[in-house]
Structure formats: C-alpha cells, structure tokens
Amino acid sequence: MDKSALEISVRGVVQGVGFRPFVHRIAAACGLSGWVANTPGGVxxxxxxxxxxxxxxxxxxRKEIPPAARVTRLSMRKVPVSGLQGFEIRRSRTGGNALSTIPPDISTCRACLAELSDPGDRRYGYPFTNCTNCGPRFTIVSSLPYDRERTSMAAFPMCPACRREYENPLDRRFHAEPNACPECGPRLSLRGADGALLPAADPAGAAAEALVEGRIVAVRGLGGFQLAADATNEGAVRALRERKRREEKPFAVMFPDLDAARSAARIAKADESILLAPGAPILLCPSRASSPLAPAVSMGMPAVGVFLPYTPLHRILLSRAGRPLVMTSGNRTDEPIAIGNAEALSRLRGIADLFLLHDREVVQRADDSVVRRVGRGVYPIRRARGFVPAPVPLPRSFPDVAGLGGDLKSTFCFIREDAAYLSQHLGDLELVPARDFYAEAFRFFREFLDARLRAACHDLHPAYFTTAFAPNAGADRIFALQHHKAHVYSVLAETGFRGKAVGVAFDGTGYGEDGAIWGGEFFAVDGPEVTRAGQLSYFPLPGGDAAVREPWRTALSLLREVLGRRDAEGAARRLFPGVPGESTGLLLDALDKGINVAPTSSAGRLxxxxxxxxxxxxxxxxxxQAPMLLEGIASRRPAGTYPFTLSGENGLLAVHWNGMAAGLIADAMERVAPETIARRFHDTMAAAILSAASRLAETSGARHVILSGGVFQNATLLASVLTGLRRKKMVPLIHRQVPPNDGGISLGQAYYAALRVAGG
Ligand SMILES: [Zn+2]
Ligand SMILES: [Zn+2]
Ligand SMILES: [Zn+2]
Structure with missing residues (x-):
C-alpha cells in the first residue's frame, strides 16, 4: 500500500479550544497514526x-476546525514514513511565550447549552458548565503555563466523574481546564444590599425575580461584575443611572435570544454571526421605533448595544427573567470594574439592591467588548472580553517591543515575533485605580510573554500618564510617536500594507508635533515612513477640557471666526438660549485675548x-454624545454640501472649513431643519476627506487610503467615504481587529517601534 507522512504546523488561536482532541478524533477516523502537541506558537x-x-x-x-479556534496559518510538509503506531496527544512544550497558549473567553457552546437545559443531565441548570469548546479562559488565568493549577479553578478539585472526562482524549472535556459540575465546581450565593448573606436554594432564580420586580442586581460575571436591571422598566433603568452616576451614556442590553433582540433592534443577517460568535461582543444596531426598551436605556440615541447571554449563568438569568436586561459594567463611572466579592460589596454598595455572587475568582479584569458591523465584517469599538489576548497577526517577525497607548480608552501592546498582543481595554487613566490597573496588566503581559523589550513607544503628549510610565516599561530604548501617526501605523500593522498610501486620521484630540491640538490630519505613507501631508486648517479652541464637555464653546469660537465678535454674540444668544450671555461674553473675551486658547485642527471638535x-x-x-446625536438625526436624503476649499501652505495641504461653517451657521440662523443641516455637514466632511485624499494620492501616486481615528466610528461618515473612495477606484484600508479610536494606537506605536528597531 502507498504510505506517506506529513508534518503540519498550525498557528492562531488553537490552544485551549479543543484543537488537539479534534485532531486526535479526525486522525482516528481516517485510520492514521502519529501525534499532536501544543508548541510555543500553536499546534x-x-x-x-x-x-x-x-x-x-x-x-x-481545514473544514471542521473547532468553533472557537481561529487558524491564521497552516503549513504542511512531507516527511519520511517512520512507522509510528497509534495516535497520541503529547505533553505540551510551551516555551517562553505562554500568552499565545491562552485563548480569549469563549461563549457557551451548543453542546453545553443542550446539557444545561436537559433535566436528565448531571449539569442540568448548572451555571458554570463548560468544555474544551467554551467557557472562561483568559479571565481565570493567574500564572503560567495555562493549566488548571494556575487558574482560579485550582480551588475546585475535580470529582471522579469530571476527572474521567478531563483525562479522556475522546471526551468533549478532555483538558478543559475550567471543567466543573454541581458536585465539585463553583457555586452561587446571594447577598443583600447591606452585604448580608441571604439564604436561597436557587440564587439565580431569586436574582431573576428581583430583576423582574424592578431591582438592581450586581452579577459576578466573567471578566468582572455587571450591574443588571430590567431594560423594559423605566424606573429601574433611571435608578441605575442615578446610582451609578451615569446620566446619559446609553446602556448595553442583553437579550434572551436573537428573536427578542429583533423586537428592539434592526438586526441584519450578517449581524447574527457576529452576535453568535465565540467572542459574543456587544453589537451596536439601529433601534426600532417599536422597541419595548425603556427610553432611559438609550437616552435618545438611535443605536442600541445588543448582546446575547455568553455564559450559562447569563443564560439562566435571562431565561428566568424572560425579558431583556441592561447589563453594564459593575463600577461607578470612570472606575475599573469590580472583580472580587468583597470589593464589589463595598464599591457597589448603594448601587445594587442584591448581589449574585460566586466563588470562582475573576483574575483578569475584562469589560464586555463592543463592535459595529461595517460591510460584512466586524469593526471594533472596544476590545476586551472574548477578544483578548488573541494576537493581531503581523506580516513578519520582529524583536520584542511595546506600545504604551494613550490616556483615553487606554490599551498597551506587545509585539512578540510575528504577533501583536493588545491588552484589554483599560479605560481612561485619569484616576489612580485605573492607573494601577494599567501597571498591573502591563506587568502581567510582560511576564506572560517573557518579553525582553528592545524598545517601548509612547505618545508625544507630555502630560499623559502613559508617557510618564515609559521609563518603567523596562525597555532598552524609548521612542515617542505623534498620536495621529500612531493611528495610521495601527492600520499598517493590521493590514500588513507596504507601499504608498494616503493616511487620514480624524479624531478629537492628539498632541501635535508643533504643540497644537491635532485631530484632522492627512499623511503621506511610503513603506514604513509616515509624514504629515495635510490638515484641517486651525481654529482657536477655548479651554481644552471644558470645550469637550460643553460643545457650545467650540461652536462659539466658529461663530466668532465666521461672523466676527459682535455678530457672534447675537448669534449665540439665538442659537444657545440655555447659555447665559455672561458666559459667552467671557469666552469671547478669552478668545480675543488668546487666553487659555490653543490652535486646533480637530475634526471631532467640528x-x-x-x-x-x-x-x-x-x-x-x-x-x-454631541457627534452621536448629530449622526442620529442626519436625514437619509442627500441635501447638498457646504463649500470648502483646499490650498497648499508650507508644503501642507490645508482643508479650509470656513465656507462650511458659514453655510452651517446661516442654515442654523434660518432655522433649517437640524436633520438637513446634519446631513449636509456629514456629506461635506466626507467630500472634504475625499478631495484632500485624492489630491494627495495624485501627488504621490498612491491608490490606497488609510482611515483611522475615533471620528471614523461614525458609521454615516465612514460609509460615504468608503463609497466615494471606491467610486474613485481607490482602495480603502480600515480597522478590522483593533478600534479606530485611541484603543488602537498602542498597536501603531508598537509597530512603529518594531520597524525602527528591526531597521537598525
Ligand atoms: Zn461547551
Ligand atoms: Zn465534578
Ligand atoms: Zn486619537
């Protein structure tokens, strides 16, 4: 008989997801002999x-890989036949890079769901059911290598039945490190608002009942605590807002199933696979007018964050409550989410009426991830639970480097060989607890990757915490990279693109190389080089943070630029009746004298x-909030654009917004419908981006256009820029793995440092 042998190397998310048992099974089915083993970078x-x-x-x-596995590279080569007998799963060799062996947390698989609702199964109704295809992973790991003893499951010795499953290569629970059952595994408990233990035979059922009665329940989830409330109960949702001190930001809603979600949101076919994917993110979907959700959930926003139960505990809660639940991070606004039982009982005191606890520790804090759909693919907004620590594959191998991110929507990123490992979303680093979380997570990643950092790269902003952190990163060299360049490099890293391109980075704020506040930037990209090639023309931005909180301040500055001081005062009285004349007068004085005023090219502020x-x-x-409201009301019918002009100044292309501002102000003064103004504004911004990008592309001979920065979270703007580029036969490059907002800049910084170090 004709015999041959193959050696196969598989890379990607292939460990801790049932890949080895899968290979064992198909090898046995094909009557082959040999072995399978985990290696440092894969299988x-x-x-x-x-x-x-x-x-x-x-x-x-190729065809039947386990649902939670993600193969990024598969290579095979013929080797001589050596007469192996039988098929075995060999002991792991994990080498230095232990992080690559830990998959992200995986939502409950079909087989486990079936057991959960089967009265004859020994795991019937058990809220911690999992297997090699699903369950907690990253969030329970405390040290390396990834096996049960080094997770928070170490506290639960397996019963004989669980151990038999764990040791049988043909069982769905073979080496499922968090394997558990009602006999030996974690258990729920219930505590009241004051922290007192409440006797309950069925804690999840009691919690569901409380939710139905309109109470707020703190639930210990996968990556930390969540606060739950009945999403159809206006009083409950308002109470949650008040207690959490979150006045207007929309809440995400967990629905019992897809059908229930469809009643509140428009969900396309392509959305379903995103909602049902192993990462089970929150997907932003357009709301339905007939939505049963309480108005306080979305606070007038046109989109709703939809997600489905991703653990057995969520599944039980949602089916027992029989209604959609607000599920929001268990914290007070701006703090990291609580993960420990004692921590939650003290930090969430006064917010939750009831605490649904369990005794499996959450080791790695991880918020729920948030995505949008663009085209048929995922477009990340917040990358955490279900995505981290799966790496972003890079086009080639690099020395160890790190990007330290920024202070808003912070993440950091390590590059190790041909993969980039981003931290989970760490939040805004204004408060000490968030900074501690950052430093702790950084230590963890560095240790798990066994990284010897040749370089670390931080943002140019002198006052960022992440800039001050750079000397503590333990790197041989330190680079600083301008914020918007980092946005552009993050797309280069994701796409592996090399060659000529135009980079567009539009966002709220980034410290510029000239000390101005940048935010509407164009770049010439040539291989690894990124140089500024254009900008929105500068306008005076009064008083930094105050302008972000009070958009009328930026608007007043534009009024003054377009109409002059005297007319600006009158226009402000008419357009912002809620703002006292005294405040506008003071601000105009400050603008006249240039006190606490910085030049900015920020598209976000526009x-x-x-x-x-x-x-x-x-x-x-x-x-x-301001741009989201504007996008939300923009009319579906095109209504023309405002004028804008381009000019060359000192080798930079300037996009002048004055004509647009003048047109917009005139419309506003004439009480043109806001829907029309909003649409005209979006179309003008898109047209300005398109004409500046094509002008720059002509000059350099580029065909590709990179789009990054938080402004491109705006689906309306993004869609019209994408359509416009394709019409001009240009190729857009957008984010698919990291957020376009500042959650993605650490990847760009790391990639820049890697290119610099590798280039010598
Ligand atoms: Zn499962
Ligand atoms: Zn057991
Ligand atoms: Zn930014």
Whole structure:
C-alpha cells in the first residue's frame, strides 16, 4: 500500500479550544497514526498512513476546525514514513511565550447549552458548565503555563466523574481546564444590599425575580461584575443611572435570544454571526421605533448595544427573567470594574439592591467588548472580553517591543515575533485605580510573554500618564510617536500594507508635533515612513477640557471666526438660549485675548460644534454624545454640501472649513431643519476627506487610503467615504481587529517601534 507522512504546523488561536482532541478524533477516523502537541506558537501535528487517508485528513483539518479556534496559518510538509503506531496527544512544550497558549473567553457552546437545559443531565441548570469548546479562559488565568493549577479553578478539585472526562482524549472535556459540575465546581450565593448573606436554594432564580420586580442586581460575571436591571422598566433603568452616576451614556442590553433582540433592534443577517460568535461582543444596531426598551436605556440615541447571554449563568438569568436586561459594567463611572466579592460589596454598595455572587475568582479584569458591523465584517469599538489576548497577526517577525497607548480608552501592546498582543481595554487613566490597573496588566503581559523589550513607544503628549510610565516599561530604548501617526501605523500593522498610501486620521484630540491640538490630519505613507501631508486648517479652541464637555464653546469660537465678535454674540444668544450671555461674553473675551486658547485642527471638535449649532447638544453628558446625536438625526436624503476649499501652505495641504461653517451657521440662523443641516455637514466632511485624499494620492501616486481615528466610528461618515473612495477606484484600508479610536494606537506605536528597531 502507498504510505506517506506529513508534518503540519498550525498557528492562531488553537490552544485551549479543543484543537488537539479534534485532531486526535479526525486522525482516528481516517485510520492514521502519529501525534499532536501544543508548541510555543500553536499546534504541531505528525500523521502517517495511506496517501488517500492523508488527503481526507487534510480536508477535514481545514473544514471542521473547532468553533472557537481561529487558524491564521497552516503549513504542511512531507516527511519520511517512520512507522509510528497509534495516535497520541503529547505533553505540551510551551516555551517562553505562554500568552499565545491562552485563548480569549469563549461563549457557551451548543453542546453545553443542550446539557444545561436537559433535566436528565448531571449539569442540568448548572451555571458554570463548560468544555474544551467554551467557557472562561483568559479571565481565570493567574500564572503560567495555562493549566488548571494556575487558574482560579485550582480551588475546585475535580470529582471522579469530571476527572474521567478531563483525562479522556475522546471526551468533549478532555483538558478543559475550567471543567466543573454541581458536585465539585463553583457555586452561587446571594447577598443583600447591606452585604448580608441571604439564604436561597436557587440564587439565580431569586436574582431573576428581583430583576423582574424592578431591582438592581450586581452579577459576578466573567471578566468582572455587571450591574443588571430590567431594560423594559423605566424606573429601574433611571435608578441605575442615578446610582451609578451615569446620566446619559446609553446602556448595553442583553437579550434572551436573537428573536427578542429583533423586537428592539434592526438586526441584519450578517449581524447574527457576529452576535453568535465565540467572542459574543456587544453589537451596536439601529433601534426600532417599536422597541419595548425603556427610553432611559438609550437616552435618545438611535443605536442600541445588543448582546446575547455568553455564559450559562447569563443564560439562566435571562431565561428566568424572560425579558431583556441592561447589563453594564459593575463600577461607578470612570472606575475599573469590580472583580472580587468583597470589593464589589463595598464599591457597589448603594448601587445594587442584591448581589449574585460566586466563588470562582475573576483574575483578569475584562469589560464586555463592543463592535459595529461595517460591510460584512466586524469593526471594533472596544476590545476586551472574548477578544483578548488573541494576537493581531503581523506580516513578519520582529524583536520584542511595546506600545504604551494613550490616556483615553487606554490599551498597551506587545509585539512578540510575528504577533501583536493588545491588552484589554483599560479605560481612561485619569484616576489612580485605573492607573494601577494599567501597571498591573502591563506587568502581567510582560511576564506572560517573557518579553525582553528592545524598545517601548509612547505618545508625544507630555502630560499623559502613559508617557510618564515609559521609563518603567523596562525597555532598552524609548521612542515617542505623534498620536495621529500612531493611528495610521495601527492600520499598517493590521493590514500588513507596504507601499504608498494616503493616511487620514480624524479624531478629537492628539498632541501635535508643533504643540497644537491635532485631530484632522492627512499623511503621506511610503513603506514604513509616515509624514504629515495635510490638515484641517486651525481654529482657536477655548479651554481644552471644558470645550469637550460643553460643545457650545467650540461652536462659539466658529461663530466668532465666521461672523466676527459682535455678530457672534447675537448669534449665540439665538442659537444657545440655555447659555447665559455672561458666559459667552467671557469666552469671547478669552478668545480675543488668546487666553487659555490653543490652535486646533480637530475634526471631532467640528462635529461637536455642528451639533451645538443645530441645537442638539450644547452640554455633553459623555464624550462623543454631541457627534452621536448629530449622526442620529442626519436625514437619509442627500441635501447638498457646504463649500470648502483646499490650498497648499508650507508644503501642507490645508482643508479650509470656513465656507462650511458659514453655510452651517446661516442654515442654523434660518432655522433649517437640524436633520438637513446634519446631513449636509456629514456629506461635506466626507467630500472634504475625499478631495484632500485624492489630491494627495495624485501627488504621490498612491491608490490606497488609510482611515483611522475615533471620528471614523461614525458609521454615516465612514460609509460615504468608503463609497466615494471606491467610486474613485481607490482602495480603502480600515480597522478590522483593533478600534479606530485611541484603543488602537498602542498597536501603531508598537509597530512603529518594531520597524525602527528591526531597521537598525
Ligand atoms: Zn461547551
Ligand atoms: Zn465534578
Ligand atoms: Zn486619537
């Protein structure tokens, strides 16, 4: 008989997801001998047998991979037949890079769900059911290598039945490190608002009942505590807002199932696979007018964050409550989420009426991830639970480096070989607890990757915590990279693009190389070099942070630029009736004298100003509210654009917004419908981006256009820029793995440092 042998190397998320048992199973089915083992970067397979069986094996290996696995590279080579007998799963060799062996947390699989609702199964109704295809991973790991003894499951010795499953290579729970059952595994408990233990035979059922009665329940989830409330109960949702001190930012809603979600949001076919994917993120979907959700959930925003139960505990809670639940991070606004029982009982005291606890420690804190859908793919907004620590694959190998991120929506990133490992979303680093979380997570990643950092790269901003942190990163060299360049490099890292391109980075704020506040930037990209090539023309931004909280301030500055001081005062009285004349007068004085005023090219602030001028948002309850409201009302029908001009100044292309601002202000003064103004504004911004990008592309001969920065979270703007680029036969490069907002800049910084170090 014709025999041959193959050596196969598989890379990607292939450990802790049932890949080895899968290979064992298909090898046995094909009658092959050999072995499978985890390696530092993936899984290695050796198979031999009849040539026909080998090709059947190869087909199955490609086609039937476990649902939570993600193969980024699969290579095979023929080797001499060596007469191996039987098939075995070999002991792991993990080498230095232990992080690559830890998958992200995986939402409950079908088989486990079936057991959960099967009265005959020994795990019937058990809220911690899991297997090699699903369950907690990253959030329970405390040290390396990834096995049960080094997770928070170490506290639960397996009962004989669980151990048999764990040791049987043909069982779905073979080496499922968090394997557990009602006999031996974690258990729920219930505590009252004062922290006193409440006797309950069925804690999850009691919690669901309390939710239905309109109470707020703190639930210990996968990556930390969540605060739950009945999403159809206006009083309950308002109480949650008040107690959490979160006045206006929309809440995400967990629905019992897809059908329930459809009643509140428009969910396309392509959205379903995102909601049902192993990472189970929150997906931003357009709300339905007939939505059963309480108005206080979305606070007038046109989109709702939808997600589905991703642990058995969530599944039980949602089906027992029989209604959608607000599920929001268990914290007070701006603090990291609580993870420990005692911590939650003290920090969430006064917020929660009831605490649904369990005794499996959460080791790694991770918020729920948030995504949008663009085209058929995921477009990340916040990357945490279900995504971290899966790496972003890079086009080639690099020395160890780190990017330290920024202070808002902070993440950091390590590059190790040909993969970039981003931390989970760490939040805004204004308060000490968030900074501690950052430093702790950084230590953990450095240790798990066994990284010897040749370089670390931080933002140019002198006052950022992450800038001050740089000397503590333990790197040989330190680089600083301008904020918007980091946005552009993050797309280069993700796409592996090399060559000529135009980079567009539009966001709220980034410290510029000239000390100005940048935020509407164009770059010439040539291989690894990124140079500033254009900008929105500068306008005076009064008083930094105050302008972000009160968009009328930026709007007033535009009024003054367009109309002059005297007319600006009158226009402000008309357009911002809620703002006292005294305040506008003082601010105009400051602008005249240039006191506490910085030049800015911020596109985000232009959106703020447009929103204020339309009368939508003069004071913002949270960052991004003004542009979100503006996008939300923009009419679906095109209504023309405002004028804008381009000019060359000192080798930089300048996009002048004055014509646009003048047109917009005139519309606002004439009480043109805000829907029309909003649409015109969006279309003008898109047209300005398109014409500046094509002008720069002509000059350099580029065909590709990179789009990054928080402004591109705006789906309306992004869609019209994408359409426009394709019409011009240009190729857009956008984010698919990290957020376009500041959550993605650490990847860009790390990639920049890697290119610098590798280039010598
Ligand atoms: Zn499972
Ligand atoms: Zn057990
Ligand atoms: Zn930014």
């Amino acid at each position: 290695a397979v050796r198979v031999e047998g009849e040539t026909g069986s080998l090709s059947r094996f190869r087909a199955l290996l 959106f703020d100003a447009a929103s204020a001028l339309c009368g939508l948002c003069t004071r913002a309850g949270f960052e991004g």
